[in-house]
Amino acid sequence: MEKLYELDAGDLGYDFAESPLRAALIHGQPDRRLPANYNGRFTLDSSFALAGVAAELRFWAVWQTEGGYDCARILVSSNGGVTWNVLEGRYTAPGSGTPTEQPILSPVLHGSKPYWVEEVMDLHDFVNKTIRIQFTL
Numbered sequence: 119m120e121k122l123y124e125l126d127a128g129d130l131g132y133d134f135a136e137s138p139l140r141a142a143l144i145h146g147q148p149d150r151r152l153p154a155n156y157n158g159r160f161t162l163d164s165s166f167a168l169a170g171v172a173a174e175l176r177f178w179a180v181w182q183t184e185g186g187y188d189c190a191r192i193l194v195s196s197n198g199g200v201t202w203n204v205l206e207g208r209y210t211a212p213g214s215g216t217p218t219e220q221p222i223l224s225p226v227l228h229g230s231k232p233y234w235v236e237e238v239m240d241l242h243d244f245v246n247k248t249i250r251i252q253f254t255l
Contacts (some may be wrong), residue, residue: 159254161199167248173241175205175251182230187219189226191254192239196247205239 183189193202206225215222
């Protein structure tokens with residue numbers, strides 16, 4: 119698969135200076151803890167046109183969440199953010215729905231992954247569309 123675009127922290131078009139997600143999501147500091155009961159999201163300011171026949175989102179991640187409660191989700195929109203689709207990847211699992219922090223059966227990253235893993239999410243449904251990507255905690 120041809121690599122169409124690779125992001126680094128300077129490409130995000132988002133000011134993380136005051137965001138609690140800054141260290142956890144961008145600078146790769148897994149020992150950085152977010153505030154208790156933190157709910158946050160960030161959406162990349164840039165849209166991406168996916169051309170070709172195949173596309174995927176790849177990123178390295180490490181996480182520790184409160185089992186059965188907290189989770190992370192990665193979403194994509196092909197209509198400018200009007201609606202969002204949750205992406206499924208190698209390490210996602212269906213949300214328990216109990217309590218409501220994990221939407222039932224929605225693909226979520228949860229539990230503990232204390233070592234870096236490469237997550238891969240298929241974007242074939244969005245080929246030849248312009249998309250936006252959002253991360254939620």
